[in-house]
Amino acid sequence: xxxxKDNKKTxxxxxxxxxxxxxxxxxKLILQFMVPLMGGNLLQQLYTVTxxxxxxxxxxxEALSAVGATDWIYWLMLWAxxxxxxxFSVLAAKRFGEKDYHMLRKSTNMSLLLxxxxxxxxxxxxxxxxxxxxxxxxxxxxxxxxxxxxxxxxYVGIFVILQYNTVSCILRALGDSKTPFIALIIxxxxxxxxxxxxxxxxxxxxxxxxxxxxxxxxxSYGFCxxxxxxxxxxxxxREEKELDKRLLKDLWNKGFATAFQYSVIxxxxxxxxxxxxxxxxxxxxxxxxxxKLYGLLESISLAMGNTMMVYTSQNYGARDKRRIKQxxxxxxxxxxxxxxxxxxxxxxxxxxxxxxFISAKASAAEQVLEIAYRYLFVMSSTLFLLxxxxxxxxxxxxxxxxxxxxVGSIGELVGRIMTGMLVLYVIGTNGAYFIEVSAWLCADLxxxxxxxxxxxxxxxxxxx
Numbered sequence: 001x002x003x004x005k006d007n008k009k010t011x012x013x014x015x016x017x018x019x020x021x022x023x024x025x026x027x028k029l030i031l032q033f034m035v036p037l038m039g040g041n042l043l044q045q046l047y048t049v050t051x052x053x054x055x056x057x058x059x060x061x062e063a064l065s066a067v068g069a070t071d072w073i074y075w076l077m078l079w080a081x082x083x084x085x086x087x088f089s090v091l092a093a094k095r096f097g098e099k100d101y102h103m104l105r106k107s108t109n110m111s112l113l114l115x116x117x118x119x120x121x122x123x124x125x126x127x128x129x130x131x132x133x134x135x136x137x138x139x140x141x142x143x144x145x146x147x148x149x150x151x152x153x154x155y156v157g158i159f160v161i162l163q164y165n166t167v168s169c170i171l172r173a174l175g176d177s178k179t180p181f182i183a184l185i186i187x188x189x190x191x192x193x194x195x196x197x198x199x200x201x202x203x204x205x206x207x208x209x210x211x212x213x214x215x216x217x218x219x220s221y222g223f224c225x226x227x228x229x230x231x232x233x234x235x236x237x238r239e240e241k242e243l244d245k246r247l248l249k250d251l252w253n254k255g256f257a258t259a260f261q262y263s264v265i266x267x268x269x270x271x272x273x274x275x276x277x278x279x280x281x282x283x284x285x286x287x288x289x290x291x292k293l294y295g296l297l298e299s300i301s302l303a304m305g306n307t308m309m310v311y312t313s314q315n316y317g318a319r320d321k322r323r324i325k326q327x328x329x330x331x332x333x334x335x336x337x338x339x340x341x342x343x344x345x346x347x348x349x350x351x352x353x354x355x356x357f358i359s360a361k362a363s364a365a366e367q368v369l370e371i372a373y374r375y376l377f378v379m380s381s382t383l384f385l386l387x388x389x390x391x392x393x394x395x396x397x398x399x400x401x402x403x404x405x406x407v408g409s410i411g412e413l414v415g416r417i418m419t420g421m422l423v424l425y426v427i428g429t430n431g432a433y434f435i436e437v438s439a440w441l442c443a444d445l446x447x448x449x450x451x452x453x454x455x456x457x458x459x460x461x462x463x464x
Contacts, residue, residue: 018233019175021311022097022318026327030307030334036181037172037303042296043184054195059205067206070151072273073133076266077126081158083259084118085165086309090254090397093173093310097317101233105240108170108228110247114255115166119159126155137270150206157214164221167228172310179227183220190216257402261393261409268416272435275420279429282364286371287432293346293353293376297383298390300338304331305390312398321458328395328451335387346380378433385440392447401454408446415442 021029088111095104130152139147168180191212198208228234276287308331315323346353354372379386389412396405419438423431 017176017178018231019177020096021175021314022320022323026311026323027330030304030311030327030330033172033175033177033310034303034307036177037306038300040177040181040184041299041302043188044295054199054209059199067147067150067209070134070147070154072266072270073130073137074151074154075269076263077122077155077158078161079262079266080259081119081122081162082165083262084115084162084255085167085169086306086397087255087258087402088115088166088251089169089173090258090309090313090400091251092170093313093398094317094400096174097314098319100317102240105234105236106244106247107251108234109236109241110244110251111166111170113243114248114251115162118255119162122162123156123159126158127152130155146206150210153207153210153214157210157217160214160218160221164217164224167221167224171224171228172306173313174231174233175310175314176227177307179224183223186223187216187220190219254400254402257406258397261405264409264413268413268439271413271416271420275423275435276432278424279432282367283371283429283432286368287375290354290372290375290379294379297342297346297379298386300342301335301387301390304335304338304387305394307331308391309394309398312395313400316399321455324399325455328455331391331395335391336384339383339387343380343383346376350376350380375433378437382437382440385437385444388448389440389443392451393443395451396447396454399451399454399458401450404446404450404454408443408450411446412439412443415439 019029019033021033091107092104092111095101095107131148134144134147134151164183168183171177171179194212194215195209198204198212202208204211276283308327311327312324315327351369351373354369354376389408393405393408396408416435416439419431419435423429423435
């Protein structure tokens with residue numbers, strides 16, 4: 001009897017984390033939900049920096065270079081996994097907003113099942129494609145074997161990452177951004193500790209770094225899954241666990257559309273990297289230094305985007321057009337303020353911040369710094385365009401307009417490729433600073449125009 005009471009208390013405490021975003025102040029709801037996401041994004045940045053620092057200091061430059069050589073081909077698969085998880089959760093957020101808890105439970109069960117199948121498929125595809133992808137990017141022979149070992153282990157672990165993304169995105173769809181944030185704290189601490197143990201104590205090299213990341217992610221997944229299973233709102237009957245082919249098809253369409261548009265972004269990144277590589281070592285070093293700050297510049301906009309997807313999905317399910325528009329206005333004002341403040345900080349203090357990544361003793365330090373600062377200045381001056389991309393893309397996902405999201409992603413890719421070709425054959429090196437900006441602008445033209453045309457035509461009436 002005591003155990004039953006304890007279990008009920010635990011379930012009640014967990015249920016309190018669920019947040020209904022169809023009532024209350026949009027500003028307050030959006031900010032409360034977004035803060036843990038921002039913290040999680042910053043922790044993920046710490047993840048990457050820690051791996052690089054421990055490998056660089058503990059193993060050597062060759063190991064660090066091998067891991068760096070796998071960046072974009074790993075992100076290609078990682079973003080696909082992230083896309084599937086986010087796409088699956090769109091339906092859960094909509095059903096939650098509709099207060100259709102029967103279909104919420106069915107969609108959650110089918111999402112978990114589909115994520116298992118997709119996780120196995122991505123892992124198998126990744127392991128098979130690892131070698132050919134590394135050769136396609138002309139990976140230097142001296143680091144090829146090390147890079148191949150690292151990315152193969154990481155591709156096997158993509159299965160775990162997809163499970164974590166699916167569970168954490170479903171929790172967020174129910175308004176719970178705190179549990180995934182706690183999971184990321186656990187994961188980051190574990191990753192740092194296991195990195196130190198596997199790399200510096202057991203001398204496992206890049207294999208140890210990869211194993212540490214996957215094991216930490218697996219424990220985070222277990223933590224989130226345990227919370228999800230204990231939510232009383234998701235206690236399912238036998239009928240709600242039965243296979244539903246129509247629902248699986250709907251979830252697949254949403255998941256694949258999101259995964260594809262994220263993969264398109266990664267492909268665009270590979271194109272940009274190819275263009276920069278042709279410009280010589282100084283430009284590669286300068287752009288790399290600025291890109292270390294890119295995650296920081298983007299982290300808040302990503303948090304805002306994920307927040308708006310959940311907010312929009314729930315209110316779309318509740319058929320409340322007025323609240324959707326209120327939330328969009330709130331996110332727009334926040335984006336203007338945040339991008340202006342961050343951009344100003346980077347413009348004023350950018351050179352000093354960039355020197356954290358550039359050795360002052362290097363013979364070409366001044367040239368690299370000048371290239372890096374020019375790139376940072378252009379990105380900081382146009383940062384609001386990036387905030388618009390991440391915000392309106394996720395709003396359209398929340399409105400279940402996946403085809404429009406795909407069109408915007410293709411527009412983003414076309415912007416990168418066209419500007420990159422102009423840099424190579426017409427404009428010259430100065431045009432390289434504007435490749436990312438042109439991609440953001442192309443995506444914004446699709447997303448912003450699409451949203452405002454759609455919201456005028458959308459016929460919604462708030463349910464009772």
